[in-house]
Amino acid sequence: MNTRFHRGTAALALLGAGFGASLGAAPAFADPADTLEDTIVVTATRTATPLSQVGQSVSVVTRSQIENTQAVSANEVLARLPGVQVTQSGGFGQPSSVFIRGADNAQSLVLIDGVPVNDPGDVGGGFDFGTLTIGQFDRVELVRGTSGVLYGSRAIGGVINFITQRPTDVWHARASAEYGWRDQRQFSGSAAGTLGPVGLTLGGNWLKGDxxxxxxxxxGATERDGFDSKSLNARAQVDLVDGLSLDGGAFWSKAHYDYDNTGADALNLGLKRDLTGYANLRYTGLEDRLHAKLSFGQIDTHRISDDASWGPYATHGKNRDVSGQVDFTPIEAATLLVGAEREKQDFSDNYGSNDGMSIDSGFANLTLRPVSGLTLNAGLRYDDNSRFGHRTTFAANGAYAFAGQDGPVLRASYGEGFKAPSLYQLYTNAGYRDLSPETAKSWDAGIEQPFAQGKGTFSLTWFDRKTKNLIDYDYSSWNYYNVGRARAKGVELGMQMVDWQGFDMTLAYTYLDATDETTGLELARRTKNNLTASLDRRFAVNAYGGLKLGAELRVGGARWDDSDNTLYVPGHTVVNLRGSYAVRKGVEVYARLQNAFDEHYEIVRTYGTPGRSAFAGLRVTM
Structure with missing residues:
Protein backbone atom coordinates (compact mmCIF):
# COMPACT_ATOMS: atom_id res chain seq x y z
CA MET A 1 0.00 0.00 0.00
CA ASN A 2 1.19 3.52 -0.76
CA THR A 3 1.96 4.90 2.73
CA ARG A 4 1.65 8.54 1.75
CA PHE A 5 -1.74 7.93 0.12
CA HIS A 6 -2.94 5.89 3.08
CA ARG A 7 -1.99 8.58 5.58
CA GLY A 8 -3.50 11.35 3.51
CA THR A 9 -6.73 9.36 3.11
CA ALA A 10 -6.90 8.71 6.85
CA ALA A 11 -6.46 12.40 7.57
CA LEU A 12 -9.14 13.37 5.07
CA ALA A 13 -11.49 10.85 6.66
CA LEU A 14 -10.79 12.38 10.07
CA LEU A 15 -11.53 15.87 8.79
CA GLY A 16 -14.64 14.71 6.99
CA ALA A 17 -15.99 12.86 9.99
CA GLY A 18 -15.68 15.97 12.12
CA PHE A 19 -17.43 18.06 9.49
CA GLY A 20 -20.26 15.58 9.24
CA ALA A 21 -20.74 15.83 13.02
CA SER A 22 -21.62 19.52 12.63
CA LEU A 23 -25.33 18.67 12.69
CA GLY A 24 -24.96 18.11 16.40
CA ALA A 25 -22.38 20.82 17.06
CA ALA A 26 -22.18 22.42 20.49
CA PRO A 27 -22.67 26.18 20.95
CA ALA A 28 -19.64 28.29 20.09
CA PHE A 29 -17.82 30.40 22.65
CA ALA A 30 -15.34 32.44 20.57
CA ASP A 31 -15.94 36.07 19.79
CA PRO A 32 -17.95 36.44 16.56
CA ALA A 33 -15.81 36.58 13.45
CA ASP A 34 -15.51 39.82 11.58
CA THR A 35 -17.56 40.04 8.42
CA LEU A 36 -15.85 40.88 5.16
CA GLU A 37 -17.18 44.42 5.38
CA ASP A 38 -15.90 44.86 8.94
CA THR A 39 -12.34 43.65 8.33
CA ILE A 40 -9.95 46.58 7.96
CA VAL A 41 -6.56 46.17 6.28
CA VAL A 42 -3.74 48.69 5.99
CA THR A 43 -0.98 47.01 4.00
CA ALA A 44 -2.75 46.75 0.64
CA THR A 45 -3.40 50.49 0.23
CA ARG A 46 -1.16 52.13 2.88
CA THR A 47 -4.38 53.43 4.46
CA ALA A 48 -7.08 51.79 6.61
CA THR A 49 -9.48 50.23 4.10
CA PRO A 50 -12.37 47.74 4.42
CA LEU A 51 -11.37 44.44 2.87
CA SER A 52 -14.44 44.53 0.62
CA GLN A 53 -12.95 47.63 -1.08
CA VAL A 54 -9.50 46.12 -1.73
CA GLY A 55 -8.81 45.08 -5.32
CA GLN A 56 -5.73 42.99 -4.57
CA SER A 57 -5.61 39.48 -3.15
CA VAL A 58 -5.10 39.77 0.61
CA SER A 59 -4.94 37.36 3.56
CA VAL A 60 -5.33 38.45 7.20
CA VAL A 61 -4.29 36.30 10.16
CA THR A 62 -5.54 37.41 13.59
CA ARG A 63 -4.18 36.71 17.06
CA SER A 64 -6.96 34.22 17.80
CA GLN A 65 -6.08 32.27 14.66
CA ILE A 66 -2.39 32.22 15.61
CA GLU A 67 -3.27 30.86 19.06
CA ASN A 68 -5.70 28.31 17.63
CA THR A 69 -3.00 26.77 15.44
CA GLN A 70 -0.44 26.97 18.29
CA ALA A 71 2.12 28.35 15.84
CA VAL A 72 5.62 29.09 17.14
CA SER A 73 7.29 30.56 14.06
CA ALA A 74 6.22 32.99 11.36
CA ASN A 75 6.88 30.21 8.83
CA GLU A 76 4.07 28.10 10.30
CA VAL A 77 1.57 30.94 9.92
CA LEU A 78 2.57 31.84 6.35
CA ALA A 79 2.65 28.23 5.13
CA ARG A 80 -1.10 27.96 5.82
CA LEU A 81 -2.02 30.74 3.37
CA PRO A 82 -3.00 30.38 -0.31
CA GLY A 83 -0.26 31.18 -2.80
CA VAL A 84 2.55 30.76 -0.27
CA GLN A 85 5.28 28.10 -0.16
CA VAL A 86 7.88 27.96 2.60
CA THR A 87 11.25 26.20 2.40
CA GLN A 88 13.72 25.83 5.25
CA SER A 89 17.11 24.13 5.26
CA GLY A 90 16.56 22.34 8.56
CA GLY A 91 14.97 23.49 11.80
CA PHE A 92 14.67 26.79 13.62
CA GLY A 93 17.45 29.23 12.78
CA GLN A 94 18.30 27.62 9.45
CA PRO A 95 17.91 29.67 6.23
CA SER A 96 14.25 29.95 5.28
CA SER A 97 12.55 31.37 2.19
CA VAL A 98 8.94 32.32 1.51
CA PHE A 99 7.80 32.14 -2.12
CA ILE A 100 4.64 34.16 -2.85
CA ARG A 101 3.14 32.89 -6.10
CA GLY A 102 6.52 31.51 -7.09
CA ALA A 103 8.39 34.79 -6.62
CA ASP A 104 11.85 34.48 -5.12
CA ASN A 105 12.11 35.17 -1.39
CA ALA A 106 14.11 38.36 -2.05
CA GLN A 107 11.37 39.66 -4.37
CA SER A 108 8.87 40.20 -1.56
CA LEU A 109 8.89 43.06 0.93
CA VAL A 110 8.66 42.23 4.63
CA LEU A 111 7.46 44.79 7.17
CA ILE A 112 7.28 44.88 10.96
CA ASP A 113 4.72 47.46 12.07
CA GLY A 114 4.98 48.96 8.59
CA VAL A 115 8.80 49.28 8.62
CA PRO A 116 10.78 47.48 5.85
CA VAL A 117 13.02 44.84 7.44
CA ASN A 118 14.55 43.20 4.36
CA ASP A 119 18.24 42.71 5.08
CA PRO A 120 20.68 44.71 2.90
CA GLY A 121 23.29 42.15 3.99
CA ASP A 122 21.27 39.22 2.63
CA VAL A 123 22.43 37.66 -0.64
CA GLY A 124 19.42 39.01 -2.56
CA GLY A 125 18.39 41.73 -0.14
CA GLY A 126 15.57 39.55 1.16
CA PHE A 127 14.40 38.59 4.63
CA ASP A 128 15.45 35.32 6.27
CA PHE A 129 12.39 33.95 8.09
CA GLY A 130 14.40 31.22 9.83
CA THR A 131 14.56 32.91 13.25
CA LEU A 132 11.31 34.92 13.31
CA THR A 133 8.96 33.77 16.07
CA ILE A 134 5.27 34.73 15.99
CA GLY A 135 4.51 35.11 19.70
CA GLN A 136 4.76 38.91 19.81
CA PHE A 137 2.54 39.62 16.84
CA ASP A 138 -1.19 40.26 16.94
CA ARG A 139 -1.82 40.25 13.22
CA VAL A 140 -0.28 39.33 9.87
CA GLU A 141 -1.37 40.90 6.58
CA LEU A 142 -0.22 39.36 3.30
CA VAL A 143 -0.68 41.08 -0.07
CA ARG A 144 -0.11 38.77 -3.05
CA GLY A 145 1.11 40.11 -6.38
CA THR A 146 3.42 42.88 -7.52
CA SER A 147 3.02 45.92 -5.25
CA GLY A 148 5.84 48.12 -6.54
CA VAL A 149 3.79 51.30 -6.99
CA LEU A 150 2.99 51.70 -3.31
CA TYR A 151 6.04 49.95 -1.86
CA GLY A 152 8.81 50.29 -4.42
CA SER A 153 11.80 48.01 -4.79
CA ARG A 154 11.60 44.48 -3.36
CA ALA A 155 7.79 44.24 -3.68
CA ILE A 156 7.74 42.24 -6.92
CA GLY A 157 6.19 39.17 -5.34
CA GLY A 158 4.11 40.72 -2.59
CA VAL A 159 4.16 42.35 0.85
CA ILE A 160 4.03 40.74 4.31
CA ASN A 161 3.33 42.95 7.33
CA PHE A 162 3.78 41.62 10.89
CA ILE A 163 1.89 43.83 13.34
CA THR A 164 2.48 43.90 17.10
CA GLN A 165 -0.12 44.42 19.82
CA ARG A 166 -1.67 47.91 20.02
CA PRO A 167 -2.45 49.78 23.26
CA THR A 168 -6.04 50.37 24.30
CA ASP A 169 -7.63 52.44 27.08
CA VAL A 170 -7.86 49.38 29.35
CA TRP A 171 -4.72 47.39 30.13
CA HIS A 172 -4.71 43.87 28.74
CA ALA A 173 -2.00 41.25 28.78
CA ARG A 174 -1.23 37.72 27.70
CA ALA A 175 1.46 35.17 28.50
CA SER A 176 2.22 31.62 27.48
CA ALA A 177 4.72 28.89 28.27
CA GLU A 178 5.24 25.56 26.56
CA TYR A 179 7.57 22.57 26.58
CA GLY A 180 8.06 19.75 24.16
CA TRP A 181 10.08 17.56 21.85
CA ARG A 182 13.85 17.62 22.25
CA ASP A 183 13.74 19.96 25.21
CA GLN A 184 12.11 22.84 23.32
CA ARG A 185 11.00 25.60 25.70
CA GLN A 186 9.19 28.81 24.92
CA PHE A 187 7.98 31.75 27.01
CA SER A 188 6.08 34.65 25.48
CA GLY A 189 4.30 37.66 26.92
CA SER A 190 2.81 40.99 25.93
CA ALA A 191 0.99 43.82 27.72
CA ALA A 192 -0.64 46.99 26.42
CA GLY A 193 -2.55 49.89 27.90
CA THR A 194 -2.20 53.54 28.86
CA LEU A 195 -0.23 55.49 31.44
CA GLY A 196 -1.79 58.91 31.59
CA PRO A 197 -1.78 60.29 28.03
CA VAL A 198 0.70 57.68 26.74
CA GLY A 199 -0.31 54.36 25.20
CA LEU A 200 2.27 51.62 25.76
CA THR A 201 2.97 48.14 24.46
CA LEU A 202 5.70 45.85 25.79
CA GLY A 203 6.39 42.28 24.72
CA GLY A 204 8.99 39.55 24.60
CA ASN A 205 9.63 35.98 23.48
CA TRP A 206 12.23 33.36 24.40
CA LEU A 207 12.69 30.07 22.56
CA LYS A 208 15.34 27.42 23.11
CA GLY A 209 15.73 23.79 22.14
CA ASP A 210 18.08 20.98 21.20
CA GLY A 220 23.04 9.38 8.82
CA ALA A 221 23.24 12.63 10.75
CA THR A 222 23.57 12.29 14.52
CA GLU A 223 24.50 15.77 15.74
CA ARG A 224 21.54 17.95 16.75
CA ASP A 225 21.54 21.60 15.74
CA GLY A 226 20.15 23.54 18.66
CA PHE A 227 19.01 27.14 18.92
CA ASP A 228 18.42 29.97 21.37
CA SER A 229 16.27 32.94 20.36
CA LYS A 230 15.27 36.11 22.21
CA SER A 231 13.14 39.03 21.03
CA LEU A 232 11.67 42.19 22.55
CA ASN A 233 9.23 44.78 21.25
CA ALA A 234 8.02 48.14 22.55
CA ARG A 235 5.67 50.83 21.31
CA ALA A 236 4.51 54.19 22.66
CA GLN A 237 1.95 56.64 21.30
CA VAL A 238 0.61 59.97 22.49
CA ASP A 239 -1.91 62.52 21.27
CA LEU A 240 -0.11 65.87 21.09
CA VAL A 241 -3.07 68.10 20.21
CA ASP A 242 -6.45 67.47 18.65
CA GLY A 243 -5.83 65.50 15.45
CA LEU A 244 -2.02 65.27 15.87
CA SER A 245 -0.34 62.21 17.37
CA LEU A 246 3.13 60.72 17.68
CA ASP A 247 4.03 57.06 17.91
CA GLY A 248 7.25 55.10 17.83
CA GLY A 249 8.61 51.72 18.66
CA ALA A 250 11.34 49.12 18.35
CA PHE A 251 11.69 45.41 17.67
CA TRP A 252 14.86 43.57 18.67
CA SER A 253 15.74 39.93 18.09
CA LYS A 254 18.85 37.83 18.55
CA ALA A 255 19.30 34.17 17.74
CA HIS A 256 22.17 31.70 18.10
CA TYR A 257 21.92 28.43 16.22
CA ASP A 258 23.99 25.49 14.98
CA TYR A 259 23.89 24.64 11.28
CA ASP A 260 25.13 22.22 8.62
CA ASN A 261 25.90 23.23 5.03
CA THR A 262 28.12 20.53 3.57
CA GLY A 263 25.83 17.51 3.25
CA ALA A 264 27.13 16.17 6.56
CA ASP A 265 27.16 16.97 10.26
CA ALA A 266 29.24 20.05 11.00
CA LEU A 267 30.04 22.09 14.10
CA ASN A 268 29.05 25.38 12.49
CA LEU A 269 27.64 28.25 14.56
CA GLY A 270 25.37 31.06 13.43
CA LEU A 271 24.27 34.39 14.87
CA LYS A 272 21.52 36.70 13.64
CA ARG A 273 20.71 40.01 15.32
CA ASP A 274 18.11 42.51 14.10
CA LEU A 275 17.14 45.88 15.52
CA THR A 276 14.20 47.78 14.01
CA GLY A 277 13.15 51.26 15.10
CA TYR A 278 10.47 53.62 13.83
CA ALA A 279 8.60 56.85 14.52
CA ASN A 280 5.43 58.29 12.95
CA LEU A 281 3.91 61.74 13.19
CA ARG A 282 0.24 61.55 12.18
CA TYR A 283 -2.41 64.17 11.50
CA THR A 284 -6.15 63.73 10.96
CA GLY A 285 -8.41 66.65 10.09
CA LEU A 286 -11.24 68.05 8.01
CA GLU A 287 -13.75 65.75 9.70
CA ASP A 288 -11.59 62.68 9.05
CA ARG A 289 -11.28 63.43 5.32
CA LEU A 290 -7.57 64.35 5.52
CA HIS A 291 -4.82 62.06 6.82
CA ALA A 292 -1.11 62.84 6.77
CA LYS A 293 1.86 60.84 8.04
CA LEU A 294 5.59 61.51 8.29
CA SER A 295 7.59 58.37 9.03
CA PHE A 296 11.11 57.25 9.81
CA GLY A 297 12.17 53.60 9.97
CA GLN A 298 15.48 51.78 10.26
CA ILE A 299 16.59 48.16 10.28
CA ASP A 300 20.09 47.29 11.48
CA THR A 301 21.17 43.69 10.89
CA HIS A 302 24.21 41.67 11.91
CA ARG A 303 24.98 38.13 10.73
CA ILE A 304 27.82 35.76 11.56
CA SER A 305 28.23 32.36 9.91
CA ASP A 306 31.11 30.69 11.73
CA ASP A 307 32.13 27.73 9.60
CA ALA A 308 34.12 25.14 11.53
CA SER A 309 36.53 24.76 8.59
CA TRP A 310 36.70 28.21 6.98
CA GLY A 311 36.10 30.52 9.91
CA PRO A 312 33.56 33.30 10.39
CA TYR A 313 31.88 35.34 7.69
CA ALA A 314 30.19 38.45 9.10
CA THR A 315 27.86 40.91 7.38
CA HIS A 316 26.32 44.15 8.55
CA GLY A 317 23.35 45.72 6.77
CA LYS A 318 21.45 48.92 7.45
CA ASN A 319 18.38 50.32 5.75
CA ARG A 320 16.98 53.78 6.58
CA ASP A 321 13.64 54.89 5.20
CA VAL A 322 12.07 58.36 5.44
CA SER A 323 8.64 58.82 3.92
CA GLY A 324 5.64 61.11 3.93
CA GLN A 325 2.14 60.64 2.61
CA VAL A 326 -1.15 62.50 2.50
CA ASP A 327 -4.56 61.12 1.56
CA PHE A 328 -7.51 63.45 1.00
CA THR A 329 -11.16 62.61 0.36
CA PRO A 330 -12.77 65.78 -1.00
CA ILE A 331 -15.97 63.89 -1.77
CA GLU A 332 -17.15 60.48 -0.67
CA ALA A 333 -16.58 59.04 -4.14
CA ALA A 334 -12.87 59.93 -4.48
CA THR A 335 -9.63 59.73 -2.46
CA LEU A 336 -6.19 60.88 -3.60
CA LEU A 337 -3.06 59.51 -1.95
CA VAL A 338 0.32 61.13 -2.67
CA GLY A 339 3.66 60.41 -1.06
CA ALA A 340 7.43 60.56 -1.27
CA GLU A 341 10.14 58.32 0.10
CA ARG A 342 13.91 58.18 0.46
CA GLU A 343 15.61 54.88 1.16
CA LYS A 344 19.31 54.41 1.94
CA GLN A 345 20.97 50.98 2.07
CA ASP A 346 24.43 50.15 3.42
CA PHE A 347 26.31 46.86 3.43
CA SER A 348 29.66 45.72 4.77
CA ASP A 349 31.39 42.43 5.54
CA ASN A 350 34.61 41.24 7.14
CA TYR A 351 36.23 40.73 3.72
CA GLY A 352 36.43 44.43 2.89
CA SER A 353 33.09 45.14 1.23
CA ASN A 354 31.63 48.52 2.22
CA ASP A 355 29.04 49.93 -0.18
CA GLY A 356 25.74 51.79 -0.28
CA MET A 357 22.81 52.64 -2.52
CA SER A 358 19.89 55.08 -2.28
CA ILE A 359 16.46 55.37 -3.91
CA ASP A 360 14.35 58.53 -4.09
CA SER A 361 10.69 57.93 -4.91
CA GLY A 362 7.37 59.62 -5.42
CA PHE A 363 4.01 57.91 -5.75
CA ALA A 364 0.34 58.71 -6.20
CA ASN A 365 -2.84 56.65 -6.11
CA LEU A 366 -6.38 57.68 -7.01
CA THR A 367 -9.33 55.78 -5.52
CA LEU A 368 -12.79 56.15 -7.04
CA ARG A 369 -16.07 54.84 -5.69
CA PRO A 370 -18.45 55.80 -8.53
CA VAL A 371 -21.36 53.59 -7.46
CA SER A 372 -22.23 51.63 -4.36
CA GLY A 373 -20.03 48.56 -3.99
CA LEU A 374 -17.50 49.49 -6.69
CA THR A 375 -13.95 50.62 -5.80
CA LEU A 376 -11.34 51.46 -8.46
CA ASN A 377 -7.65 52.29 -7.92
CA ALA A 378 -4.91 53.50 -10.23
CA GLY A 379 -1.41 54.59 -9.26
CA LEU A 380 2.01 55.63 -10.51
CA ARG A 381 5.45 55.53 -8.92
CA TYR A 382 8.70 57.19 -9.93
CA ASP A 383 11.95 55.76 -8.55
CA ASP A 384 15.41 57.24 -8.96
CA ASN A 385 18.07 54.70 -7.98
CA SER A 386 21.55 56.09 -7.34
CA ARG A 387 23.13 53.23 -9.29
CA PHE A 388 20.47 52.20 -11.81
CA GLY A 389 18.77 55.44 -12.85
CA HIS A 390 15.05 56.13 -12.89
CA ARG A 391 12.02 53.95 -13.50
CA THR A 392 8.25 54.60 -13.63
CA THR A 393 5.77 51.87 -12.73
CA PHE A 394 1.98 51.64 -12.93
CA ALA A 395 -0.71 49.71 -11.07
CA ALA A 396 -4.50 49.44 -11.20
CA ASN A 397 -7.02 47.32 -9.36
CA GLY A 398 -10.69 47.18 -8.58
CA ALA A 399 -13.24 45.46 -6.37
CA TYR A 400 -16.99 45.13 -6.65
CA ALA A 401 -18.94 43.99 -3.60
CA PHE A 402 -22.47 42.87 -4.34
CA ALA A 403 -25.11 44.05 -1.89
CA GLY A 404 -25.94 41.92 1.11
CA GLN A 405 -23.96 40.26 3.86
CA ASP A 406 -23.47 37.10 1.79
CA GLY A 407 -22.91 38.87 -1.53
CA PRO A 408 -19.73 37.99 -3.46
CA VAL A 409 -16.78 40.32 -4.02
CA LEU A 410 -15.08 40.41 -7.42
CA ARG A 411 -11.44 41.50 -7.57
CA ALA A 412 -8.90 42.16 -10.30
CA SER A 413 -5.48 43.80 -10.24
CA TYR A 414 -2.48 44.65 -12.41
CA GLY A 415 0.87 45.73 -11.02
CA GLU A 416 4.40 46.55 -12.12
CA GLY A 417 7.62 46.68 -10.17
CA PHE A 418 11.38 46.51 -10.36
CA LYS A 419 14.04 45.31 -7.96
CA ALA A 420 17.59 46.54 -8.08
CA PRO A 421 20.37 43.99 -7.51
CA SER A 422 21.38 43.74 -3.87
CA LEU A 423 24.63 45.25 -2.62
CA TYR A 424 25.80 41.72 -1.87
CA GLN A 425 25.19 40.66 -5.47
CA LEU A 426 26.84 43.78 -6.85
CA TYR A 427 30.00 43.84 -4.78
CA THR A 428 31.07 41.48 -1.95
CA ASN A 429 34.68 40.30 -2.34
CA ALA A 430 34.46 39.58 -6.08
CA GLY A 431 34.25 43.23 -7.15
CA TYR A 432 31.54 45.05 -9.09
CA ARG A 433 29.24 42.99 -11.30
CA ASP A 434 27.36 44.52 -14.23
CA LEU A 435 23.83 43.38 -13.36
CA SER A 436 20.46 44.72 -14.52
CA PRO A 437 17.44 45.23 -12.24
CA GLU A 438 14.74 42.57 -12.14
CA THR A 439 11.34 43.75 -13.38
CA ALA A 440 7.88 42.21 -13.06
CA LYS A 441 4.33 42.57 -14.35
CA SER A 442 1.51 40.67 -12.70
CA TRP A 443 -2.22 40.17 -13.18
CA ASP A 444 -4.81 38.44 -11.06
CA ALA A 445 -8.58 38.09 -10.96
CA GLY A 446 -10.80 36.36 -8.47
CA ILE A 447 -14.02 36.06 -6.56
CA GLU A 448 -14.57 35.92 -2.82
CA GLN A 449 -17.86 34.54 -1.57
CA PRO A 450 -18.89 35.09 2.06
CA PHE A 451 -21.09 32.47 3.70
CA ALA A 452 -22.37 31.48 7.15
CA GLN A 453 -23.59 35.02 7.94
CA GLY A 454 -20.18 36.52 7.28
CA LYS A 455 -18.30 34.02 9.43
CA GLY A 456 -16.85 32.26 6.43
CA THR A 457 -15.34 33.15 3.06
CA PHE A 458 -14.43 31.11 0.02
CA SER A 459 -12.08 32.53 -2.61
CA LEU A 460 -10.89 31.52 -6.06
CA THR A 461 -8.11 33.52 -7.75
CA TRP A 462 -6.21 33.19 -11.02
CA PHE A 463 -2.77 34.85 -11.22
CA ASP A 464 -0.03 35.38 -13.78
CA ARG A 465 3.33 37.11 -13.22
CA LYS A 466 6.16 37.64 -15.70
CA THR A 467 9.66 38.57 -14.57
CA LYS A 468 12.65 39.74 -16.60
CA ASN A 469 16.37 39.77 -15.77
CA LEU A 470 16.19 37.25 -12.94
CA ILE A 471 19.47 37.19 -11.02
CA ASP A 472 21.02 33.77 -10.45
CA TYR A 473 24.37 32.35 -9.36
CA ASP A 474 26.76 30.48 -11.66
CA TYR A 475 28.66 27.89 -9.60
CA SER A 476 31.19 27.31 -12.41
CA SER A 477 32.34 30.96 -12.49
CA TRP A 478 31.38 31.80 -8.88
CA ASN A 479 29.46 34.84 -10.00
CA TYR A 480 25.98 36.36 -10.29
CA TYR A 481 24.31 36.96 -13.64
CA ASN A 482 20.96 37.85 -15.23
CA VAL A 483 19.20 34.82 -16.70
CA GLY A 484 16.34 36.26 -18.73
CA ARG A 485 12.63 35.61 -18.24
CA ALA A 486 10.49 33.65 -15.84
CA ARG A 487 6.74 33.18 -15.56
CA ALA A 488 4.60 32.04 -12.64
CA LYS A 489 0.91 31.39 -13.16
CA GLY A 490 -1.71 29.37 -11.39
CA VAL A 491 -4.82 29.17 -9.26
CA GLU A 492 -5.44 29.73 -5.56
CA LEU A 493 -8.33 28.32 -3.55
CA GLY A 494 -8.98 29.59 -0.07
CA MET A 495 -11.64 28.94 2.55
CA GLN A 496 -11.91 30.15 6.09
CA MET A 497 -14.73 29.74 8.56
CA VAL A 498 -14.63 30.86 12.19
CA ASP A 499 -17.08 29.97 14.93
CA TRP A 500 -19.92 28.44 12.93
CA GLN A 501 -21.92 26.03 15.11
CA GLY A 502 -18.78 25.34 17.10
CA PHE A 503 -16.58 24.72 14.06
CA ASP A 504 -13.56 26.44 12.54
CA MET A 505 -12.36 25.32 9.11
CA THR A 506 -9.60 26.41 6.75
CA LEU A 507 -8.49 25.40 3.28
CA ALA A 508 -5.58 26.73 1.23
CA TYR A 509 -4.71 25.13 -2.10
CA THR A 510 -2.34 26.47 -4.75
CA TYR A 511 -1.59 25.20 -8.22
CA LEU A 512 1.61 26.87 -9.44
CA ASP A 513 3.34 26.64 -12.81
CA ALA A 514 6.65 28.49 -12.32
CA THR A 515 9.14 28.17 -15.18
CA ASP A 516 12.30 29.72 -16.54
CA GLU A 517 11.06 30.75 -20.00
CA THR A 518 14.60 30.85 -21.35
CA THR A 519 15.25 27.16 -20.65
CA GLY A 520 11.69 25.85 -20.22
CA LEU A 521 12.68 24.28 -16.89
CA GLU A 522 10.81 24.62 -13.61
CA LEU A 523 12.04 27.12 -11.05
CA ALA A 524 13.88 25.45 -8.19
CA ARG A 525 12.08 24.51 -4.96
CA ARG A 526 8.59 25.45 -6.23
CA THR A 527 6.01 22.71 -6.04
CA LYS A 528 3.10 22.62 -8.46
CA ASN A 529 0.57 21.56 -5.84
CA ASN A 530 0.37 22.67 -2.24
CA LEU A 531 -2.53 22.05 0.16
CA THR A 532 -3.32 22.81 3.80
CA ALA A 533 -6.69 21.98 5.37
CA SER A 534 -7.82 22.02 8.98
CA LEU A 535 -10.91 21.41 11.10
CA ASP A 536 -11.42 22.42 14.75
CA ARG A 537 -14.45 21.85 16.96
CA ARG A 538 -15.44 23.27 20.34
CA PHE A 539 -17.25 21.20 22.97
CA ALA A 540 -19.22 22.89 25.77
CA VAL A 541 -17.91 21.00 28.79
CA ASN A 542 -17.69 24.00 31.15
CA ALA A 543 -18.64 27.67 31.38
CA TYR A 544 -15.27 29.00 30.20
CA GLY A 545 -15.20 27.80 26.61
CA GLY A 546 -14.63 24.13 27.21
CA LEU A 547 -12.65 21.74 25.07
CA LYS A 548 -11.40 22.33 21.53
CA LEU A 549 -9.96 19.61 19.28
CA GLY A 550 -8.48 20.02 15.83
CA ALA A 551 -6.71 18.24 12.98
CA GLU A 552 -4.64 19.58 10.13
CA LEU A 553 -3.58 18.04 6.83
CA ARG A 554 -0.60 19.40 4.89
CA VAL A 555 0.28 18.03 1.45
CA GLY A 556 3.33 19.29 -0.41
CA GLY A 557 3.97 18.23 -3.98
CA ALA A 558 7.24 17.13 -5.51
CA ARG A 559 9.76 19.73 -6.66
CA TRP A 560 13.19 20.17 -8.19
CA ASP A 561 15.92 21.34 -5.85
CA ASP A 562 18.05 22.94 -8.56
CA SER A 563 17.55 25.17 -11.60
CA ASP A 564 18.81 22.41 -13.94
CA ASN A 565 15.99 20.10 -12.76
CA THR A 566 18.32 17.22 -11.97
CA LEU A 567 17.82 16.92 -8.18
CA TYR A 568 14.34 15.59 -7.44
CA VAL A 569 12.58 15.98 -4.07
CA PRO A 570 9.44 13.80 -3.63
CA GLY A 571 6.20 15.14 -2.19
CA HIS A 572 4.98 14.58 1.36
CA THR A 573 1.85 14.35 3.51
CA VAL A 574 1.86 15.49 7.13
CA VAL A 575 -0.96 15.28 9.70
CA ASN A 576 -0.98 17.47 12.83
CA LEU A 577 -3.36 17.15 15.79
CA ARG A 578 -4.09 19.75 18.47
CA GLY A 579 -6.31 20.45 21.42
CA SER A 580 -6.96 22.99 24.15
CA TYR A 581 -9.00 23.17 27.34
CA ALA A 582 -10.20 26.30 29.17
CA VAL A 583 -9.50 25.64 32.85
CA ARG A 584 -11.11 28.90 33.93
CA LYS A 585 -11.69 32.35 32.48
CA GLY A 586 -8.46 33.52 30.86
CA VAL A 587 -6.54 30.30 31.60
CA GLU A 588 -6.10 27.63 28.95
CA VAL A 589 -3.94 24.53 28.62
CA TYR A 590 -3.10 23.21 25.18
CA ALA A 591 -1.18 20.45 23.42
CA ARG A 592 -0.31 19.42 19.89
CA LEU A 593 1.11 16.41 18.10
CA GLN A 594 2.99 17.36 14.95
CA ASN A 595 3.65 14.90 12.14
CA ALA A 596 1.40 12.35 13.84
CA PHE A 597 2.24 9.56 11.38
CA ASP A 598 6.00 10.28 11.57
CA GLU A 599 6.36 11.03 7.87
CA HIS A 600 10.00 11.05 6.73
CA TYR A 601 10.50 13.68 4.03
CA GLU A 602 12.60 16.56 2.76
CA ILE A 603 11.64 19.99 1.46
CA VAL A 604 15.20 21.07 0.65
CA ARG A 605 17.32 18.15 -0.57
CA THR A 606 19.58 16.58 2.11
CA TYR A 607 18.14 18.80 4.85
CA GLY A 608 16.05 17.42 7.67
CA THR A 609 12.47 17.96 8.79
CA PRO A 610 10.93 17.16 12.20
CA GLY A 611 9.58 13.71 12.95
CA ARG A 612 6.68 12.98 15.28
CA SER A 613 6.85 15.56 18.06
CA ALA A 614 4.64 16.57 20.97
CA PHE A 615 4.29 19.90 22.82
CA ALA A 616 2.15 21.14 25.71
CA GLY A 617 1.65 24.59 27.15
CA LEU A 618 -0.29 27.05 29.26
CA ARG A 619 -1.81 30.34 28.04
CA VAL A 620 -3.08 33.15 30.28
CA THR A 621 -4.94 36.28 29.18
CA MET A 622 -5.98 39.23 31.32
Missing part, protein backbone atom coordinates in the same frame (compact mmCIF):
# COMPACT_ATOMS: atom_id res chain seq x y z
CA UNK A 211 16.56 20.86 17.71
CA UNK A 212 17.36 18.24 15.11
CA UNK A 213 20.19 17.95 12.63
CA UNK A 214 19.98 20.38 9.73
CA UNK A 215 21.54 17.61 7.63
CA UNK A 216 18.85 14.94 7.37
CA UNK A 217 19.07 12.37 10.17
CA UNK A 218 17.67 9.76 7.78
CA UNK A 219 20.89 10.20 5.79
Missing amino acids: GYSAFNEDR
